[in-house]
Every structure is written in C-alpha cells, then in structure tokens.
Amino acid sequence: MxxxxxxxxxxxxxxxxxxxxxxxxxxxxxxxxxxxxxxxGRLPSKIDIVILFTDFLGHNVMQxxxxxxxxxxxxxxxxxxxxxxxxxxxxxxxEEPACxxxxxxxxxAD
Numbered sequence: 335m336x337x338x339x340x341x342x343x344x345x346x347x348x349x350x351x352x353x354x355x356x357x358x359x360x361x362x363x364x365x366x367x368x369x370x371x372x373x374x375g376r377l378p379s380k381i382d383i384v385i386l387f388t389d390f391l392g393h394n395v396m397q398x399x400x401x402x403x404x405x406x407x408x409x410x411x412x413x414x415x416x417x418x419x420x421x422x423x424x425x426x427x428x429e430e431p432a433c434x435x436x437x438x439x440x441x442x443a444d
Contacts, residue, residue, distance in 0.1 A: 336360035341387030342415045365395040387415035
C-alpha cells in the first residue's frame with residue numbers, strides 16, 4: 335500500500351512504523367508551500383492512503399488534501415506526528431502483523 339504523507343519537515347521513524355503495516359511512503363509534502371492550499375489540487379498517482387499530521391498543518395492545507403482524497407475515494411488517516419500516535423491511528427483500521435520475536439506473537443497463536 336502506498337501512502338502520501340502531508341505535514342512535518344522530517345519523518346524520523348515514521349517510515350518504520352508504516353512498514354509494520356505494509357505501507358510504503360510514496361510521497362511526502364510538508365504542507366508549507368502555498369500551492370498545497372489549492373482547493374482543486376490532485377493527489378499523486380497510485381496513492382492508497384493519505385496520512386495528515388495534524389500538528390504540522392494549517393486548516394486550509396488539511397482541508398484541501400482531505401477533499402482531494404474524498405474525490406478520489408482514498409482513505410484518510412489523521413494523527414499527530416509521532417510514531418505512537420500513527421501506530422494507534424493505523425491500528426484502528428488495519429491489523430498489525432505480529433512478528434515471531436514479539437511476545438504478542440505467542441498470545442495470538444493460541
């Protein structure tokens with residue numbers, strides 16, 4: 335699954351968290367550019383999910399990307415830019431695969 339990340343200048347460990355859910359960063363925009371506020375903006379091709387980091391976005395930018403995703407029937411996830419917040423938001427929508435090294439792996443096998 336390919337994601338468009340909107341917000342934040344640096345991603346830090348975000349790609350690692352996304353990878354646990356089988357999501358790849360296809361594109362990232364900081365949202366600072368005034369062109370990102372256009373109402374008729376289009377999303378890049380082959381995007382399956384749009385992730386909005388709310389603590390780094392203005393209202394107009396967030397609204398623009400949310401509307402673009404709705405027009406193209408693409409799922410939108412909103413959260414703060416932290417690994418924990420992202421993991422919680424994605425965990426509500428997708429099942430995180432358990433790895434063999436994880437203590438929860440044995441619990442799920444029962």
